Amino acid sequence: MNKAANIPRFAKPAFVERARAEFEALVTSQPQIELVDAVLVDICGTMRGKRLPVADAGRLFETGMQIPKSVYLMDAKGEMVNPFGRGFGDGDPDGTAWPVPGTVSRVWDQGPARAQILTTMRNEDGTPTAGEPRAALELALDRFSDLRLTPVVALELEFYLVDPARDETGAPQPPLNPRTGLRERDNAVYSIDDLDRYREFLTALNEAALVQNVPLSAASSEYAPGQFEINLHHQADARLAADHAILLKQIVRAAARASGFEATFMAKPYPDRIGSGLHIHASIVDAAGRNIFDDGSVEGSERLRHAIGGLQAMMPDSMALFAPSLNSYRRFQPDMFAPVNRRWGVNNRSAGLRIPVSLGEARRVEHRVSGADANPYFALAAVLAGLHHGLVNKLDPGPGATGNVSREPDMALPFNIDDALARLTKAPVLDSYLGSETVALYRETKRLEVQRFRKIISPAEYDWYL
Numbered sequence: 001m002n003k004a005a006n007i008p009r010f011a012k013p014a015f016v017e018r019a020r021a022e023f024e025a026l027v028t029s030q031p032q033i034e035l036v037d038a039v040l041v042d043i044c045g046t047m048r049g050k051r052l053p054v055a056d057a058g059r060l061f062e063t064g065m066q067i068p069k070s071v072y073l074m075d076a077k078g079e080m081v082n083p084f085g086r087g088f089g090d091g092d093p094d095g096t097a098w099p100v101p102g103t104v105s106r107v108w109d110q111g112p113a114r115a116q117i118l119t120t121m122r123n124e125d126g127t128p129t130a131g132e133p134r135a136a137l138e139l140a141l142d143r144f145s146d147l148r149l150t151p152v153v154a155l156e157l158e159f160y161l162v163d164p165a166r167d168e169t170g171a172p173q174p175p176l177n178p179r180t181g182l183r184e185r186d187n188a189v190y191s192i193d194d195l196d197r198y199r200e201f202l203t204a205l206n207e208a209a210l211v212q213n214v215p216l217s218a219a220s221s222e223y224a225p226g227q228f229e230i231n232l233h234h235q236a237d238a239r240l241a242a243d244h245a246i247l248l249k250q251i252v253r254a255a256a257r258a259s260g261f262e263a264t265f266m267a268k269p270y271p272d273r274i275g276s277g278l279h280i281h282a283s284i285v286d287a288a289g290r291n292i293f294d295d296g297s298v299e300g301s302e303r304l305r306h307a308i309g310g311l312q313a314m315m316p317d318s319m320a321l322f323a324p325s326l327n328s329y330r331r332f333q334p335d336m337f338a339p340v341n342r343r344w345g346v347n348n349r350s351a352g353l354r355i356p357v358s359l360g361e362a363r364r365v366e367h368r369v370s371g372a373d374a375n376p377y378f379a380l381a382a383v384l385a386g387l388h389h390g391l392v393n394k395l396d397p398g399p400g401a402t403g404n405v406s407r408e409p410d411m412a413l414p415f416n417i418d419d420a421l422a423r424l425t426k427a428p429v430l431d432s433y434l435g436s437e438t439v440a441l442y443r444e445t446k447r448l449e450v451q452r453f454r455k456i457i458s459p460a461e462y463d464w465y466l
Contacts, residue, residue: 011126018101035114045375064096075449083444108208130437133377154234158276184225194221208251245376267371268330275331276372294363310390317427318382320420341410345401385433
């Protein structure tokens with residue numbers, strides 16, 4: 001018997017050699033690097049992976065990283081929930097994850113110098129592994145190639161800095177003012193003084209961004225104490241834009257720790273304050289590089305209207321991707337800068353689909369539905385699916401909204417996690433864009449997460465009913 005016949009043959013993707021060249025250039029220029037983190041991103045948007053001595057990292061580019069396929073299917077607490085028997089039920093088999101070019105960098109953090117590289121899992125025949133968020137985005141993005149169109153996207157993330165010490169109930173607290181030492185209490189939206197007070201954190205964040213190749217744009221103080229928003233530069237590769245959002249979360253948390261704070265991307269950490277969102281800006285260019293959303297008018301082209309119509313049509317089925325937890329739905333309230341309907345409008349932040357004031361190549365739609373807790377790969381994949389669906393089917397979005405429409409809930413949208421997951425059960429159009437198996441694994445993982453969460457008896461439940 002030929003023993004070699006029993007050894008799995010892994011189809012190494014062509015892009016791995018580009019990643020190898022980037023890695024070798026990095027360690028040559030920075031010989032102090034001792035460790036290498038090979039990471040991937042699970043269904044919940046959490047980084048997982050392995051840490052290797054730099055001397056052993058070369059094998060990543062030869063045989064890939066062997067890691068359980070179930071690593072993608074963890075719940076928000078990192079528990080293996082065994083969706084459809086994947087994990088405990090099937091013997092927890094390994095898959096092979098390969099380094100992704102464009103994601104090699106130093107890691108900005110304390111401790112021994114280390115590098116990091118994102119990986120993507122492939123089956124033995126080279127096809128993406130079901131359940132991988134980045135592969136779902138790639139599948140949705142591929143649909144634009146037949147139209148000879150390219151989405152250009154940029155992501156914005158809101159988050160809170162909080163005191164590492166919790167209050168007497170275990171809830172988060174706003175940070176202590178770095179100047180006065182007093183607890184922050186006031187809203188200070190777009191406050192330059194806030195940016196000055198938190199200069200140490202923002203300086204650390206900018207340093208981390210330079211080290212880890214995260215292209216930061218504007219930073220602003222948001223509409224609550226300790227809340228900030230960071231913008232990322234637009235990208236013609238949607239996968240890279242989502243990579244940047246994942247890395248932004250990593251460096252925000254690292255910069256917060258280094259400055260004496262914690263950072264949270266929880267959608268609604270305070271019941272009486274606004275939530276944190278993940279806003280996605282998208283335009284589309286044709287083969288000649290022209291923005292198809294621009295026709296010189298204020299409202300944009302007819303194709304922009306069709307794209308908005310697709311975003312509206314796909315929003316109900318996609319809500320479980322935009323709002324992935326029970327907490328996520330607390331964000332959708334009137335006058336809280338989180339959309340409660342599928343309306344669109346020019347220069348109108350109360351609408352879920354906003355056309356910012358911009359002309360020419362900057363003409364775009366801002367999708368404001370996702371919470372900061374959403375997985376950027378899935379959220380962006382669902383947005384791309386909506387854009388493509390609207391363009392192909394020439395969907396009419398109806399008239400644009402004027403004035404405050406945040407008090408007009410759209411009952412076609414599911415506003416709790418159970419209804420959202422139920423909608424995801426019957427979403428054939430979304431399945432066709434993201435992959436039916438991946439959508440099913442996401443839905444089941446989140447269903448089991450919610451089921452596990454509901455077994456917990458909270459202190460409030462004892463206080464009310466004991």
